Amino acid sequence: MAYQNILAEIRSQVLYVTINRELKLNALNKETLAELADVIAFAAHNDEVRAVLLTGAGEKAFVAGADISEFAAYTAEQGEVLARNGQNSVFDAIENCPKPVIAAINGFALGGGLELAMACHIRVASENARLGLPEVSLGLIPGYGGTQRLTQLVGKGRAIEMITTADMITAAHAEKIGLVNHVVPAAELLSKVEEILAKIKLRAPLAIASAVKAVNASLLFDENGFETEIREFGKCFDTNDFKEGTTAFLEKRKPAFLGK
């Protein structure tokens, strides 16, 4: 897949996406966001892709935020459009992707970078990663879902402290408060994510999509998550994967799921 600001390739049913603006610490400019929106839509619909691994180029940054140079002269109206478009096409699209998206946080995850990682379903960080939402030091607040997703992940008190102080926290601290799932030495980051992906790839793809949808519904105010779970649970019974999973269990063999 040919993009200017990201690298994207499918290997062993995983779409590897690398934000590739190393000299700008992978800051999210408009083109990068448009390419991310495109690649996530591709992942959602392509049958070969079972999961997505999202990381940043180089050893210093995952993503050091939205590209500050682009919005320095924006009005209130332009700012609102920026946040709304970004949330719809990238951040919410990642959260609602039926394929699990794992962030491999390989360095700074700041502002829009941490918001991007928080939109992912699972976060694994390298020991050198630093995470924060420093927007108030620019006279802004997080605009890509950060106030909502940080609160969901770490609770209101910790979220307000991180956002109002603009403090960067270490990967170890992020793991302690539930902001990342695992912390590993930098050299082991991709292999740790691939270890998680290897397990996900053995499971039933449609059941995984239903599980993501039902878990996401737990955080929606306009939806009853228990109802979503009941519906998604019921849908699973009509899949070939369910028949394969139960038959394989009864025949004492490993299932071969086709995502149908």
Ligand code: COA
């Ligand atoms: N937007 C635009 N450019 C950015 C950027 C961002 N969010 N973050 C880093 N860059 C650019 C720098 O301007 C610099 O470009 P230059 O070499 O052309 O001058 C390059 O990336 C390297 O960054 P630099 O600041 O020199 O690296 P550092 O090691 O001294 O500091 C950070 C690293 C992450 C602490 C620092 O870059 C930073 O604070 N970035 C902004 C973080 C932020 O506020 N994000 C939220 C945005 S809403």
